[in-house]
């Protein structure tokens with residue numbers, strides 16, 4: 001679903017209307033030189049990598065709807081960024097469009113997938129098959145995005161051998177053999193916080209080099225291991241900050257000092 005202009009999506013700030021210079025700026029041409037693109041990939045800022053993943057999602061939706069080409073402006077609006085930022089991001093990957101035509105959707109998808117390392121499937125293991133682990137294991141959307149869930153682990157004897165999302169739950173003692181057999185490259189940690197570091201160590205010892213951590217703890221890993229942390233509470237707090245700031249701005253614009261009404265961000269304070 002395309003994001004509306006002006007909508008926040010966590011990827012970039014509310015995009016301003018494009019300037020005349022942005023609209024008339026030349027669209028760079030396609031360069032299919034892969035080694036050069038890989039070189040450039042090393043210099044892509046992390047924020048741009050996150051936006052590339054969003055462009056990929058938007059482009060995949062457009063492809064599903066039969067779009068063959070897309071203009072930079074159209075793609076920028078759908079992704080919730082301004083078109084100058086979009087063109088800058090796409091220049092990092094050496095993927096360019098044709099003036100007056102735009103970008104070929106299929107070509108751009110291929111370029112972004114190559115840069116994001118999605119040209120081969122990344123096998124995922126989930127450890128901790130409780131509430132969250134069940135939801136992740138049952139979610140059918142990961143395989144289609146290149147992330148098949150191929151192994152589930154837990155310590156609870158009542159769970160071992162029980163199929164969840166079509167896969168039997170295995171004991172964490174089998175992490176080394178199963179992760180090697182199934183070529184697991186990403187480990188998702190959904191255990192209680194006190195178990196997370198030990199589970200992480202086991203995954204790393206088994207050769208897993210990417211960890212997605214849902215437990216609210218900071219994990220220690222060797223340099224060659226990448227860790228991403230997901231914290232929904234932090235995202236909610238960021239949203240809360242924006243709501244509070246908007247209310248303050250509205251009050252300042254109206255020349256009214258925000259009055260305390262017994263509530264902070266909608267919650268009653270006693």
Ligand SMILES: NC(=O)c1ccc[n+]([C@@H]2O[C@H](COP(=O)([O-])OP(=O)(O)OC[C@H]3O[C@@H](n4cnc5c(N)ncnc54)[C@H](O)[C@@H]3O)[C@@H](O)[C@H]2O)c1
Pocket residue numbers: 127128129130131132133153154155156172189190191192193195198199213214215216230231232233
């Ligand atoms: N990041 C977020 O936004 C977010 C949201 C919800 C939950 N969480 C976190 O995710 C984790 C899981 O939450 P939940 O509600 O699914 O918990 P849960 O208690 O329902 O499930 C935890 C599972 O981990 C298993 N487990 C315990 N120790 C283990 C070990 N050493 N090795 C393997 N498995 C082990 C348990 O048997 C259980 O099945 C918690 O750390 C929670 O704080 C994060």
